[in-house]
Amino acid sequence: MSQVTEPTPARSVAGSEGFEQVGQGLNVYESPDAVEGVVKWLETPEDVIAFASSGDVSDVVVVARGGTTTFLTMALNAGVKGVVTLQGAPESHLGILCREYGIPCIMSVAFDKGVRTGRGEVIPADGVRIRLDVSNRPAGLVSVEVGSPVDDSPPSEDASPAMSPEQMAQIQLLLEKFTGVVPHGVEGDKVMQAEMKTRVLYADDDTMHRDLTVEEVNEAIRYYTWNEWDALASRATEGESGLIPRQEYEAMGIMQCWFRHPDWLRVIEDKIGIDKVIEIGALGRNEIGTKVNMLHLWALATAPSFGRGIALELNLHDLDYKADRIRDCLGVVRRLYKGMWGDGPILASMQDYRAEILERSWIDRFAENRISLEDPEARNTFQRFNGSAELMGFLLSFDNRLGVGDHGPYPLEDGGFVLVRDVFLNEPAYSWCDTHSGLPWSVTIAMFFPPDSGVDVQMMDLSTVFTTPANYLPHVESVAVYERSTWDTPMESVRPLGLDDMVALRTTCEGASAALYGRIAAMTQREKIEAGALTYTAGFALPIVRAAGMYDELVADHGLLEIHPAVSACYDTIVSGVATEMIPRLFLTGSWGNPVPEDVADSMGDTRDEFAVLHALKVCGFADADRVADRTELDAERIATVLAGTDEAGHTKSRSGRISGHMLTPAGKSRHVLLRGDSVEADALADVSAAYEDFLAPNRVFKQFTTDVQLNGLGGDALTGRLDAIHEDVVRVLARASESGLSWFATYERRFSEALERLRGGDSSALARPMSNSYHDVWMELHEDLLATLGRERADEDE
Known part of the structure; x- marks a missing residue:
């Protein structure tokens, strides 16, 4: 998205002879002098690295796609003369850094003429001279020397369609007023505070040692939706980065905050006590160079609710699921704010946007x-x-x-x-x-x-x-x-x-x-996204964790530096384009701020059949109703009903044709993680873990056995004799797994025995023919089932 700017008539610039205006955008800051330099288009990190190493670049105006800072890091350090972007706003990080460096910058420029990028955007050609008129705000003007190369060919059919004027006007309204109604700034704060009946956003002494009420929690959430919009509406338009996939990691990181922060804050406060939490907040007053600051506390207050909103968008759970965790989270953060601010309102937006925090x-x-x-x-x-x-x-x-x-x-x-x-x-x-x-x-x-x-x-x-x-x-x-x-x-x-x-x-x-x-x-794309996600989840909490003296404990026992399995499972959905659509929409509309209901649930409810079906698909990868029934022992009608619901929720998808069946979507894999946490007790996990350790030795024997069959043509009594011994071992493993009380492990002995009987009856395909319920098929399913039940991924020692 780009902010909409009304066209500005061309204005005279001193010494502008020989140049023609070709674009207009948003000026980061005013300067009376026109800026002139040579164009260089930078599209990839490799472009930036090569450019920064090319020698003197002090006469270069770089042109880039997105309005993010880090992509142009080396170019800014190299001392470029100016920056032009096709996306972004002056309030974005790139705008902030250009201001700090004193580098003129015009953002979200729409060019009338020039050459085309590989994606069809119009830009000035490399090497032409360009002039930036940055004498006024908000509009900045871009001109190029007359006679510069022009590509008049129509844009590629693959190019992204431009937004209609109606769409642009709607977005502009959402940028200017929250939900199209509440303005920015002091006036907006007055509107939002007028709606409130409680003092939840004030650090009153008599509320510090009690839980918040549902009304208080929901009023805080409502105010924070406006407060976040007020702070970030312009930055929501910064566009893409050629280096770091921002919106993708934001979606993962914020979603992870919902699954991690409430637990971490509860563990910390339970160990050190409420008064010590308040003391940690006071570090912001007493120290410089501390991350116990407004941003970190604000993020701890808002990110879990935003992450809950993402989880609800993906239908991972219902509105009431563990919603009291939001109450706990806000309660702890209020105590941190108490330490930092003392008495009075806890947000700068409630104090005329002033933050006199230090002693x-x-x-x-x-x-x-x-x-x-x-x-x-x-x-x-x-x-x-x-x-x-x-x-x-x-x-x-x-x-x-x-x-x-x-x-x-x-x-x-x-x-x-x-x-x-x-x-x-x-x-x-x-x-x-x-x-x-x-x-x-x-x-x-x-x-x-x-x-x-x-x-x-x-x-x-x-x-x-x-x-x-x-x-x-x-x-x-x-x-x-x-x-x-x-x-x-x-x-x-x-x-x-x-x-x-x-x-x-x-x-x-x-x-x-x-x-x-x-x-x-x-880094790979996934490494970048997961690293960025950790800067949110762990990064928001680190100053509190360290001050509490609990860093090592949270790393070892509470996943401080790990991606939550439910979030990791959603990776493919997030990078498929969902993040780039969802994050701006939830943010601009405030719809991430779902209220906490009066009645909350600590579990998913009666989801036994749904979990059985999803678990079967997780283990099999792809399965038809008969295969699901064979594993779950549910009847066909019940399986069809469950799959209809999971299809509608976006957790499974069907495929028809020569091979028909269902498979989990990434959101379905995430839902499976949550249902597994609900459905498998700790004692059962201990039994399955023990069974898995017992499984590893016969697994190695079975792998060698199948290799010998393939390479040496092993058959007859020699084959069945070795397989009988392996069968006895796996039956003992299954007996151990069945001690968990998890019913699906009871189906394996029957299936192994059926395959063995077929083999003894002369059906050679019963040993290892793929997708035929062969002994090897069942073995591979058991291996995957043990891992899936434990929530583990395959490692070298699992092979």
């Missing part, structure tokens, strides 16, 4: 260490350091905001103010982070503004600042910068940095970000 002693300390930027060289040193540090923070966090946290403004006695930014450069929990890069855990930057700066500040609950004018850096008169070596470095050991330190650290940041860019580019 006042910190502002005094900043004043003692401030460095003047009056000298242009000092200003340039700071601005390049600030940009490279932020870029590293974004890249390390896979292009999300967890790497950068703003707060303030903090008023000064002279009428000026201070904005504070924490940038996180080294996260040892992330496998892709080079902890030996020489980068500290974080740097903290305090920016001092004079009384007459004319800068208006809006601090969002995502720890992100927006200002009017958009480019606030020319108005910063001095800074204080600090380095925190590790996440737990004491405050008395935090080190102030001078200008020479900034130069050295900027160089280290640029080298580390180039190396990290290469590592990320070399």
